[in-house]
Amino acid sequence: MAVSNLVKQFGRFAALRGVSAxxxxxxxxxxxxxxxxxxxxxxxxxAGLARPTRGTVTLLGSNEIRAVxxxxxxxAHPSLLYDEMxxxxxxxxxxxxxxxxxxxxxxxxxxxxxxxxGLERPVGQYSQGMRQRMSLARALLNDPEILLLxxxxxxxxxxxxxxxxxxLAAMRKSGxxxxxxxxxxxxxxxxxxxxxxxxxxxxxxxxxxxxxxT
Amino acid sequence: xxxAPNITAATLVKDIRxxxxxxxxINAMLFFSLLVVVIFSFAFDPRAEExxxxxxxxxxVAFLFAxxxxxxxxxxxxLRNQVLDxxxxxxxxxxxxxxxxxxxxxxxxxxxxxxMTPLFVVFYNLRxxxxxxxxxxxxxxxxxxxxxxxxxxxxxxxxxxxxEIMLPLLLFPISIPAxxxxxxxxxxxxxxxxxxxxxxxxxxxxxxxFTIVSLFLFETVLQAx
Amino acid sequence: xxxxxxxxAVLTAGFLGYAGYQALFVAPxxxxxxxxxRIIYYHVPSAWTSFVFFFTNFVASIVYxxxxxxxxxxIAVSAAELGVVFCTIVLVTGPIWARPVWGIWWxxxxxxxxxxxxxxxxxxxxxxxxxSTGGQAPVLAAVLAVIGALDIPLVYFSIWFFRTQHPQxxxxxxxxxxxxxxxxxxxxxxxxxxxxxxxxxxxxxxxxMQQEVDETEALxxxxxxxxxx
Numbered sequence: 001m002a003v004s005n006l007v008k009q010f011g012r013f014a015a016l017r018g019v020s021a022x023x024x025x026x027x028x029x030x031x032x033x034x035x036x037x038x039x040x041x042x043x044x045x046x047a048g049l050a051r052p053t054r055g056t057v058t059l060l061g062s063n064e065i066r067a068v069x070x071x072x073x074x075x076a077h078p079s080l081l082y083d084e085m086x087x088x089x090x091x092x093x094x095x096x097x098x099x100x101x102x103x104x105x106x107x108x109x110x111x112x113x114x115x116x117x118g119l120e121r122p123v124g125q126y127s128q129g130m131r132q133r134m135s136l137a138r139a140l141l142n143d144p145e146i147l148l149l150x151x152x153x154x155x156x157x158x159x160x161x162x163x164x165x166x167x168l169a170a171m172r173k174s175g176x177x178x179x180x181x182x183x184x185x186x187x188x189x190x191x192x193x194x195x196x197x198x199x200x201x202x203x204x205x206x207x208x209x210x211x212x213x214t
Numbered sequence: 215x216x217x218a219p220n221i222t223a224a225t226l227v228k229d230i231r232x233x234x235x236x237x238x239x240i241n242a243m244l245f246f247s248l249l250v251v252v253i254f255s256f257a258f259d260p261r262a263e264e265x266x267x268x269x270x271x272x273x274x275v276a277f278l279f280a281x282x283x284x285x286x287x288x289x290x291x292x293l294r295n296q297v298l299d300x301x302x303x304x305x306x307x308x309x310x311x312x313x314x315x316x317x318x319x320x321x322x323x324x325x326x327x328x329x330m331t332p333l334f335v336v337f338y339n340l341r342x343x344x345x346x347x348x349x350x351x352x353x354x355x356x357x358x359x360x361x362x363x364x365x366x367x368x369x370x371x372x373x374x375x376x377x378e379i380m381l382p383l384l385l386f387p388i389s390i391p392a393x394x395x396x397x398x399x400x401x402x403x404x405x406x407x408x409x410x411x412x413x414x415x416x417x418x419x420x421x422x423x424f425t426i427v428s429l430f431l432f433e434t435v436l437q438a439x
Numbered sequence: 440x441x442x443x444x445x446x447x448a449v450l451t452a453g454f455l456g457y458a459g460y461q462a463l464f465v466a467p468x469x470x471x472x473x474x475x476x477r478i479i480y481y482h483v484p485s486a487w488t489s490f491v492f493f494f495t496n497f498v499a500s501i502v503y504x505x506x507x508x509x510x511x512x513x514i515a516v517s518a519a520e521l522g523v524v525f526c527t528i529v530l531v532t533g534p535i536w537a538r539p540v541w542g543i544w545w546x547x548x549x550x551x552x553x554x555x556x557x558x559x560x561x562x563x564x565x566x567x568x569x570x571s572t573g574g575q576a577p578v579l580a581a582v583l584a585v586i587g588a589l590d591i592p593l594v595y596f597s598i599w600f601f602r603t604q605h606p607q608x609x610x611x612x613x614x615x616x617x618x619x620x621x622x623x624x625x626x627x628x629x630x631x632x633x634x635x636x637x638x639x640x641x642x643x644x645x646x647x648m649q650q651e652v653d654e655t656e657a658l659x660x661x662x663x664x665x666x667x668x
Contacts, residue, residue: 007658009574009653009654009657009658010573010574011573011574011653011657012653012656012657013657014657014658017657017658018658044439047303048302048303049299049302049303049439050439051437051438051439066305069303069304069305070304070305072303074299074300074303076296076299078295078296078299079295080295080296080297080299080300081295081297081300082228082232082291082295082297083294083295084232084235084236084291085228085231085232093224093225093228094300094304096220096221096224097221097300097301097304097305097306098304098305098306099305138300142304363586366586370567370579370582370583373571373572373573373575373579374567374570374571374572374579375570375572376570380566380567380570383563383566384563384567384583386559387556387559387560387563387587388560388586388587388590390556390559390594390597391590391593391594391596391597391598394597394598394601395597398601408604412600416593416596416597416600419593420593423589423593424586424589424590427585427586427589431504431582431585431586434504434578434582435578435579435582438575438578438579439573439575
């Protein structure tokens with residue numbers, strides 16, 4: 001994946017001010033930085049949710065994100081699920097958006113995040129940890145090559161968070177490319193291949209280790 | 215493979231199921247419809263002779279208010295938890311969700327009309343002097359005209375402040391030809407004094423034009439960020 | 440622009456003066472309405488001018504949707520604003536004319552009514568621009584402009600049919616058009632186009648300058664010398 005001179009303006013505010021970078025496949029990147037640094041905007045632009053004001057995004061060999069969107073999985077801090085439906089119902093619906101009509105795929109995805117496919121409770125009654133894990137299951141439905149996760153561990157209990165990290169590590173081993181925006185960098189300390197630091201709409205530093213520095 | 219018609223059907227079924235489970239919008243709307251008819255009965259005396267002349271307009275203004283309240287909650291569930299992002303990120307075509315939402319709104323508004331019409335007939339002692347069957351195409355075409363633009367503008371208003379006021383603000387001026395047609399056709403049927411054919415033809419033209427335009431432009435509106 | 444603008448402004452003022460003189464003194468007096476009818480030389484050319492601007496807005500909006508060129512958006516918003524201004528002139532001169540001639544302020548004449556609806560549509564366009572969040576105003580407004588422009592013919596047609604069934608006093612029709620009147624109409628239209636074009640140019644320049652300011656402000660680094668942020 002590569003971004004070139006990416007600028008994203010919201011009226012008078014530029015969330016991204018000329019971001020250029022290349023990212024290799026099969027690695028896990030942790031994107032870190034203060035609030036307002038542009039991490040979420042970068043992720044949304046790469047996911048195709050926000051249209052760049054200037055610059056290009058190249059994903060899986062294509063300049064057109066819509067052309068490869070079936071190979072991307074996206075997850076954010078809100079659950080992107082319907083509170084009034086059960087986990088299976090939610091996944092069944094979102095699977096249909098990808099042309100997948102297979103109940104087993106949905107059940108497998110739910111089991112992969114260590115949840116029970118048979119749970120009849122509506123998602124709105126889940127704990128935050130369960131909800132985030134179900135959201136991750138939704139992001140995995142289409143077996144994406146690239147995963148874009150925006151603050152997946154926010155407000156999540158430590159057990160669920162560690163489950164998710166373990167799952168991400170396993171997926172990275174199987175060749176997926178993963179981008180995680182997070183404030184809790186320590187969770188990914190031993191799992192991430194690279195830490196990408198952003199500030200004021202630009203990438204300022206890329207490190208292999210999570211160094212304890214200013 | 216996207217299987218677009220399946221996505222429309224799946225979305226529509228999902229919306230109906232969700233609405234059936236929570237019933238929050240439909241219950242409020244039912245009561246709202248009754249209230250509207252009662253209020254109108256106080257504002258426009260049903261016993262007066264002039265009422266028969268204007269009731270065509272009355273009915274459609276009442277339907278319009280009910281429709282706006284229904285349209286304003288089109289995307290309510292998708293906004294909670296940012297579900298719309300999940301849709302936008304998927305390869306599903308934007309038009310599938312538009313059609314599903316428009317059809318859902320159409321069903322919803324038709325149900326409301328079905329409830330309000332007998333109330334109007336009763337409160338205003340309505341008798342149609344013209345061909346009553348013509349009300350079916352008029353109501354169907356007219357409702358679709360309101361709903362197709364209403365669903366489109368409700369999506370547009372997602373990206374604005376004062377969402378609830380933007381929808382009617384955008385919808386009303388654009389709908390004027392269709393409203394005129396609905397009102398004149400309804401009056402024609404009630405008074406039996408005019409022919410509805412021009413107005414039905416106008417509604418057909420309006421519906422065709424704006425359905426095509428909405429389908430063409432919805433993706434732009436949905437992905438505007 | 441700084442040099443050309445004042446010269447053009449003076450020329451336009453002169454032209455308007457000439458056109459006004461034509462309208463008030465040279466054009467023949469109407470047989471039925473007397474001198475009151477002379478307001479038609481403001482009423483009708485304003486309507487034609489507003490159509491020109493709204494059509495410009497339509498084309499510019501389509502161009503913007505296809506190419507996302509900010510200059511197209513600047514043209515679109517300037518044209519819409521000018522169109523609304525001239526449309527307002529039509530709606531104000533209508534009653535001013537109707538009152539002495541027919542004794543009522545508003546006649547629901549089909550042209551005036553349709554113009555009112557057109558005014559409403561483009562005012563809603565301007566409101567949408569102001570209320571859009573996240574910098575999406577140009578896209579959303581362009582979409583609305585296309586929808587509105589396609590609606591206008593339907594508006595005019597439906598109201599025309601409605602009014603021919605229920606005849607009302609019609610503004611602008613009464614007897615045949617004296618060729619000398621047509622001549623004055625066209626002169627006034629040309630003068631209004633000059634005025635409109637001049638103000639449009641100024642508005643367009645303001646808009647493009649505002650776009651540049653916004654962009655520069657947005658991209659300017661927040662890092663101050665000697666510290667971070």
